[in-house]
Amino acid sequence: MxxxxxxxxxxxxxxxxxxxxxxxxxxxxxxxxxxxxxxxxxxxxxxxxxxxxxxxxxxxxxxxxxxxxxxxxxxxxxxxxxxxxxxxxxxxxxxxxxxxxxxxxxxxxxxxxxxxxxxxxxxxxxxxxxxxxxxxxxxxxxxxxxxGYGSIARYVAIATMDSAKDTESMPTMYPIKIIEVMGRDAGWVVAASALGKRSPLDAPHLLYPPERRLSLDQLLRDVDCVYRRYGYVVAVTAETLRDTEGRPFADPELRSELDKFGHPLIRGTADMMCRIIQSELGPRSRFDKPGSLQRMSMxxxxxxxxxxxxxxxxxxxxxxxxxxxxxxxxxxxxxxxxxxxxxxxxxxxxVANQQRLLPSNAILDDGSDVSDEFRRYAMPLLGRRPLPVYARLG
Amino acid sequence: MxxxxxxxxxxxxxxxxxxxxxxxxxxxxxxxxxxxxxxxxxxxxxxxxxxxxxxxxxxxxxxxxxxxxxxxxxxxxxxxxxxxxxxxxxxxxxxxxxxxxxxxxxxxxxxxxxxxxxxxxxxxxxxxxxxxxxxxxxxxxxxxxxxGYGSIARYVAIATMDSAKDTESMPTMYPIKIIEVMGRDAGWVVAASALGKRSPLDAPHLLYPPERRLSLDQLLRDVDCVYRRYGYVVAVTAETLRDTEGRPFADPELRSELDKFGHPLIRGTADMMCRIIQSELGPRSRFDKPGSLQRMSMxxxxxxxxxxxxxxxxxxxxxxxxxxxxxxxxxxxxxxxxxxxxxxxxxxxxVANQQRLLPSNAILDDGSDVSDEFRRYAMPLLGRRPLPVYARLG
Missing domain, CATH: 3.40.50.450 (Rossmann fold)
Known part of the structure; x- marks a missing residue:
């Protein structure tokens, strides 16, 4: 029939x-x-x-x-x-x-x-x-x-490498870079940004998944510490990051906007971070927010x-x-x-209405890298074309 | 010697x-x-x-x-x-x-x-x-x-195609997309966003190079006209766009920031446009701002x-x-x-301290496309790898 x-x-x-x-x-x-x-x-x-x-x-x-x-x-x-x-x-x-x-x-x-x-x-x-x-x-x-995850993971890993090379090129002008990525309540996309990292000097230096609440003080301490060590900082944050009170890390004006499912639509986490870092610590801060491009790149x-x-x-x-x-x-x-x-x-x-968050040990406690276990999990998902390898003069 | x-x-x-x-x-x-x-x-x-x-x-x-x-x-x-x-x-x-x-x-x-x-x-x-x-x-x-231009032109052409596919995917949710690109006082990068356009339905529908001053009324008329025709709108604007009074099309708060050469550092042109369009016309508006990634993609x-x-x-x-x-x-x-x-x-x-702006006829008067002459000029600069060709169900 x-x-x-x-x-x-x-x-x-x-x-x-x-x-x-x-x-x-x-x-x-x-x-x-x-x-x-x-x-x-x-x-x-x-x-x-x-x-x-x-x-x-x-x-x-x-x-x-x-x-x-x-x-x-x-x-x-x-x-x-x-x-x-x-x-x-x-x-x-x-x-x-x-x-x-x-x-x-x-x-x-x-x-x-x-x-x-x-x-x-x-x-x-x-x-x-x-x-x-x-x-x-x-x-x-x-x-x-x-x-969908393997492709955004590949995009975010490469974009972090590219954006970091911009920051390395202008360390005296714009030493702080915040990259804001998607992932809603889960840090899988944030973690993927570290897949091209091969040494401690490589970006990202700080990873902020949405599962971890972040105080302003902690942010400033983290950034200051990396800045003193390397002279520049590349941090990757979830657009949905919250502070220790559970409040979105974004412009208060934008906090009230909700979509139909009740997920808060937050614009401005990285923008907010840049403003805080620049006013409290001094160094000029910029952000990249690839937006829908991170989901859509063939x-x-x-x-x-x-x-x-x-x-x-x-x-x-x-x-x-x-x-x-x-x-x-x-x-x-x-x-x-x-x-x-x-x-x-x-x-x-x-499955319905459930979430599988990023395991808490996938990102190291100091936020400086991902675990070897996460790397083994995620690397094959990027596919058979390798990530680019970038060089320094040394 | x-x-x-x-x-x-x-x-x-x-x-x-x-x-x-x-x-x-x-x-x-x-x-x-x-x-x-x-x-x-x-x-x-x-x-x-x-x-x-x-x-x-x-x-x-x-x-x-x-x-x-x-x-x-x-x-x-x-x-x-x-x-x-x-x-x-x-x-x-x-x-x-x-x-x-x-x-x-x-x-x-x-x-x-x-x-x-x-x-x-x-x-x-x-x-x-x-x-x-x-x-x-x-x-x-x-x-x-x-x-440097050929590569950013290729990036912006592809990013516009990708971002537009996102808007086409959600025309009832987010019908308006503004893409904000670089180029300082010249519209070469804005114009490059149209190099993947093959039909009037394809993005971008509106091009706003910095050489053309834009009134709020004109912006709203343009967007409304395209929205009525196609049900969604993808516009590409220079981050340095100015209104008819010569004022940056951005948050007033940001207007005062100047870099050392006196070029105004403007963040927020697309953000500002989205807010105006949404409040005056109604349809939900989003923007993509690839930032330094547009300059840095290998x-x-x-x-x-x-x-x-x-x-x-x-x-x-x-x-x-x-x-x-x-x-x-x-x-x-x-x-x-x-x-x-x-x-x-x-x-x-x-050469020093001079600028070669985009010729005024490179973008059609209604801002809907670039001229054939610009296409002949710019296409070879994208290199020998062709732009992707995307399909619709028809």
């Missing part, structure tokens, strides 16, 4: 989220049992408006081009679907005879899929609701890592990440064909020596 | 400024007439402190590694040397028997070299003072283009730029050997069809 499938993209775009979409479409085409393959425009937001696009007639050339295009080709959303929306979505899927619902996203999206599966179960509506992991935050539980992409993103998309189709539902595809590390991952799956109730 | 040479790096670091340094050292080594090759630490700032480093014993491996390292390996400075410093520098050069003074930098550095040559002439001190062009602003007169480097940077360094050594002084090396475009440049030279009095 011919089946019908729908796939959507949700949450922040990444360099490899289209690779997962293409994985779904390719596997569904090859399975030969899907009479229709639909893409939801803007995730459930579009699906609720019955805005679907036919993906079953895409050429292989187009699919190949989409796989190498950063961002969400279907467009994405952060729509937080209340239960009425979940019910309405089930009505729309039933009317369209769609029995396989695949959704590419992070924690919030996993929650949507989980509730969709539960409501379908209560109704007795046949539905395979599968979540395909995607988040640069790398904070999904149950999977070795998340597609030039910095990890080839391993790109391949695994397609792999989890394909695995989701096979799970749906096997009748599974209410599960998320996971990545399982098979070997550390010659890195290799296979796919598995987790119950969505173990 | 053995000669002695000194080379320094000045002004903002770039991805290719070390390639010029390596060009100088390689050509000087090959010439076989230099008994000593000195590098000045931190430009004239270090030279005035007699801080020189021996470059004549660097291995070919080290030189190769330095050429592929972004930033100024000798360290750089923005020291504005008053006449007393120029005199003192001449004393130091004479004491060290240095007769060839090569200085890699932009307009301000050219002025330093020009005054050094003039003072040496008045004294009757033998000196070949040669300026080696380097500026991502591309605003030096007398040369087809400036080493991953985005133009191979042509890297080669030409070495070429101008080598040419400066030959000019010094030929007894020339008070001149800057220039690039001369020999052919447009199959792009090729050779080197020439200009009098420093025609």
């Amino acid at each position: 011919p089946r019908k499938l729908a796939v959507g993209q949700s949450g922040g775009a990444t360099a490899v989220i289209n690779s997962s979409l293409v994985g779904v479409v390719r596997e569904a085409m090859q399975a030969g049992v899907f009479s229709e393959i639909w893409g939801m425009r803007r995730g459930v937001e579009g699906a609720l408006a019955d805005d679907f696009v036919d993906l079953s007639s895409l050429s292989q050339e187009k699919l190949e081009a989409i796989a190498y295009t950063p961002g969400a080709a279907l467009a994405s959303s952060r729509h937080k679907a209340p239960d009425e929306d979940i019910e309405r979505l089930l009505d729309i899927l039933r009317r369209r005879d769609i029995v396989s619902f695949l959704y590419i996203g992070g924690n919030d999206s996993a929650d949507t899929v989980h509730r969709l599966a539960a409501h379908a179960g209560h109704r007795g509506q046949s539905l395979q609701a599968i979540s395909i992991p995607k988040t640069i935050d790398n904070d999904l539980r149950g999977t070795d890592h998340c597609p 030039l910095c992409v990890s080839d391993t990440d790109l391949e695994e993103a397609e792999m989890v998309g394909r695995a989701a189709v096979r799970m749906a064909l096997g009748g599974e539902t209410d599960r998320m595809v996971t990545l399982i590390r098979e070997s550390d020596d010659s890195y290799r991952c296979s796919t598995g799956s987790s119950e969505l109730s173990d | 053995p000669r002695k040479l000194a080379v320094g790096q000045s002004g903002g670091a770039t991805a290719v400024i070390n390639s010029s340094l390596v060009g100088v050292v390689r050509e000087a080594m090959q010439a076989g007439v230099f008994s000593e090759i000195w590098g000045m630490r931190r430009g004239v700032e270090g030279a005035l402190a007699d801080d020189f480093v021996d470059l004549s014993s660097l291995s070919q491996e080290k030189l190769e590694a330095i050429a592929y390292t972004p930033g100024a390996a000798l360290a750089s400075s923005r020291h504005k040397a008053p006449d007393e410093d120029i005199e003192r520098l001449l004393d130091i050069l004479r004491r060290r028997d240095i007769v060839s003074f090569l200085y890699i930098g932009g307009n301000d550095s050219a002025d330093t070299v020009h005054r050094l040559a003039a003072h040496a002439g008045h004294r009757g001190q033998s000196l070949q003072a040669i300026s080696i062009p380097k500026t991502i602003d591309n605003d030096l007169r007398g040369t087809d283009h400036c080493p 991953l985005c480097v133009s191979d042509t730029d890297l080669e030409e940077a070495e070429m101008v360094g080598r040419a400066a050594v030959r000019m010094a050997l030929g007894g020339e002084t008070d001149r800057m090396v220039t690039l001369i475009r020999e052919s447009d069809d199959s792009y090729r440049c050779s080197t020439g030279s200009s009098e420093l009095s025609d």
Whole structure:
């Protein structure tokens, strides 16, 4: 009996989220049992408006081009679907005879899929609701890592090396550099900034993951100590860093801005740090904030990440064909020596609205580097193209 | 008779400024007439402190590694040397028997070299003072283009494509994106952001070079018009944009900060635009500000730029050997069809403290694209690796 499938993209775009979409479409085409393959425009937001696009007639050339295009080709959303929306979505899927619902996203999206599966179960509506992991935050539980992380890790490692060379070039003019990176509540992206560090003199000198609260005094002591030792300082901070009182390390004016899920939208952590350091310690301070570019660079992409993103998309189709539902595809590390991952799956109730934070020992106590264990974990995720090696005159 | 040479790096670091340094050292080594090759630490700032480093014993491996390292390996400075410093520098050069003074930098550095040559002439001190062009602003007169520009142009073109894919992915959440780029008073970098644009729908939709004054009303009209047509807007602005009254388009608090040359240091143009657009028009607005990363990316480097940077360094050594002084090396475009440049030279009095701004017709009147003439000028400078081609589902 011919089946019908729908796939959507949700949450922040990444360099490899289209690779997962293409994985779904390719596997569904090859399975030969899907009479229709639909893409939801803007995730459930579009699906609720019955805005679907036919993906079953895409050429292989187009699919190949989409796989190498950063961002969400279907467009994405952060729509937080209340239960009425979940019910309405089930009505729309039933009317369209769609029995396989695949959704590419992070924690919030996993929650949507989980509730969709539960409501379908209560109704007795046949539905395979599968979540395909995607988040640069790398904070999904149950999977070795998340597609999107390897590429932002590679971007941030290289950007830190590049930005540090700027600071080294002008130590008397601008000795303090703060680089502000993403990662929401988890420090995986902050930690990745140290993957190109080969000696204590190399940047970053200070790492501030969001799991660690930081007092103003501690910041000033840290910066002063490194500045006295090397003559310049490169620190990497999470944009979501908080002080010891739990307050965002950012302009008070911006603290009140909240997005729909209640995650505080903070701009200005690095800016704030620069102002404090310059006024309290004196040396001129600058910051770099690569913003959405850190998520979107196809030039910095990890080839391993790109391949695994397609792999989890394909695995989701096979799970749906096997009748599974209410599960998320996971990545399982098979070997550390010659890195290799296979796919598995987790119950969505173990994933949805949970977070896997950076282990507290991944960053050394003084914040000057990452642990060897973190390096062994993260380096293979950067892919097979090595990081650049930069030189000094000596 | 053995000669002695000194080379320094000045002004903002770039991805290719070390390639010029390596060009100088390689050509000087090959010439076989230099008994000593000195590098000045931190430009004239270090030279005035007699801080020189021996470059004549660097291995070919080290030189190769330095050429592929972004930033100024000798360290750089923005020291504005008053006449007393120029005199003192001449004393130091004479004491060290240095007769060839090569200085890699932009307009301000050219002025330093020009005054050094003039003072040496008045004294009757033998000196070949040669300026080696380097500026991502591309605003030096007398040369087809400036080493450093091709690489930042490639970075900004790709970053605009990447950032726009983020905006396209979330048109209902964050429909307005402002990308803030460098270029000081010249719009060459702003214009380069359009080099990956292939259709009117592609970003950037609005270009704001610093040569054009922009009123708040015009900004709001422009953004509203594009937003109504496409549902999202990607605009690229110079960080130095000014309003019709000539005031920096940035936070008033930041307007007072001036650097030593009197160029206003403006942070916040894009931030300011976002706040105005969001409060006056409504749609949520975000900005990307790649900061120093746009100057420093070896991953985005133009191979042509890297080669030409070495070429101008080598040419400066030959000019010094030929007894020339008070001149800057220039690039001369020999052919447009199959792009090729050779080197020439200009009098420093025609270069120092002058600016070559972007021609007013390089950006279309409505700011929506660049002219075909600008494309023909700029595309070869991006090098032989093509820009990525991104796809839409259609």
